[in-house]
Amino acid sequence: MKITFPHMGNVYLAAKALFDGLGIDYVIPNQSSKSSLEIGALHSPEEICLPFKIMIGNYIEAIEQGADTVIITGSCGPCRFGEYCEMQMNLLKKLGHDLDFIVIDAPKEIGIKELFARLSKISSVSEKNAFEKIRVLYDALRVVKLVDEVEAKAHYLAGFEEETGTCKKLLHKCKAEALRTSNPSQMIKLLLDYKKQLDNVPIDDKKNPIKIAIIGEIYTVIEPFSNLYIEDKLMDYGVSTIRRLTPSWWVKNTALVPTKLNSLDIRKGSKEYLPLYIGGHARECIGEAVLAYEDGCDGAIQIFPMGCMPEIVSKAILPKISSDKDFPIMSLVVDEMTGEAGYVTRIEAFVDLLERRKMRCTTLA
Known part of the structure; x- marks a missing residue:
């Protein structure tokens, strides 16, 4: 068994820590890129959403490196992600790739017994004892929490740093070095060190940067290639970003x-505008928009793939929130045809709008 998985934000670092700790052979796909997307788009249905196409590209590139097993999380409800595993299995079989898919679904959907049966397919390959396996799983969860904290801190402090680019360099260096670690303990130690380094980044207390919340569909929000590295761009502009x-x-x-008891703050924030779950992360998007306003952000950017049904509903609700709260919100739709020049122009114009609003409010105050 040689395991692979699709890229989705910082998941690859947690997966590396997990499989290194368990002693299981694995392949981390090449970072999602234009090449990955071109491969995925070539073989995928034209009307399917962007995450599907990028994932197919990830799989095919991993297969070329010897992967024979794919791990993917499942989903139920009115979102096409719930059908990804079946569609991707069938598509790859038609291409001549007979991969074993291990789908990690929620216990309430497949039952706890079935969930453990699927997990045992992975754990049974490891020679570690039960206690060691639990310890490795704990370390992997700690890794994903730490790397998310490092990333969040870097994105926020980018608006306050004395020398533009310091946080961005530290963040990218951290991830690159994390990939070179050989066990979970090393990675945890490294992440803690970089978290401390970010705490010591020289800050200009006189700065009052623009603060933007990044909201929307979870894949395009957390997978940087899919959103054209929007958070990196905003760091370059000296903007602080917040992403839940x-x-x-x-x-x-x-x-x-x-x-x-999940996401109580988000559910409370969305209650007035979208009190029900309608699939995907539409309710989270609405709740996050309200929370961004309450947290003092200057604006929010919604990102979602073309044709994403739950986010289309959110997009229809966001103007009402924007009007009620006098809170600027911009929606960006991405697919394989998205042109970077126009995309960047919209981001720059939005940042400029927020800066002018902030200056006007400061002057009036």
Whole structure:
């Protein structure tokens, strides 16, 4: 068994820590790129959403490196992601790739017995004992939490740093070095060190940067290639960004769903505008927009793939929130045809709008 998985934000670092700790052979796909997208778009249905196409590209590039097993999370409800595993299995079989898919679904959807049966397919390959396996899983969860914290800190402090680019360099260096570690303990130690380094970045207390919340469909929000590295661009502009949806958020949220204690703040924020779950992360998008306003952000940017049904509903609601709260919100739709020049122009114009609003408010105050 040689395991691979699709890229989705910082998940690859947690997966590396997990499989290194378990001693299981794996392939980390090449970072999602134009090449990955071209491969995926070539073989995928034209009307399918962007994440599907990028994932297919990830799989095919990993297959070329010897991968024979794919791990992917499942989903139910009115979102096409719930059908990805079946569609991707069939598509890859037609291309001559007979891969074993291990789909990690929520216990309430498949039952706890079936979930453990699927997980045992992975754990049975490892020679570690039960206690060691639990320890490795704990370390992997700690890794994803730490790397998300490092990333969030870098994105926020980018607006306050004395020398533009310091946080961005540290963040990219951190991820590059994390890939070179050989076990979970090394990676945890490295992440803690970089978290401390970010705490010591020289800050200009006189700065009052623009603060933007990144909201929308979870894949295009957390996978940087799919959103054309929007957070990196905003760091270059000296903007502080806040993003609630992360891999570690997803883990915690999924674990708490059975108790109905998941994302209480987001659910409360969305109650007035979208009190029900309609699939995907539409309700989270609405709740995050409201919370961004309450947290003092200057604006929010919604990102979602072309044709994403839940986010289309969110997009229709966001103007009402924007009007009620006098809170600027911009929606960006991405697919394989998205041109970077026009995309960047819209981002720059939005940042300029927020800066002018902030200057006007400061003058009036």
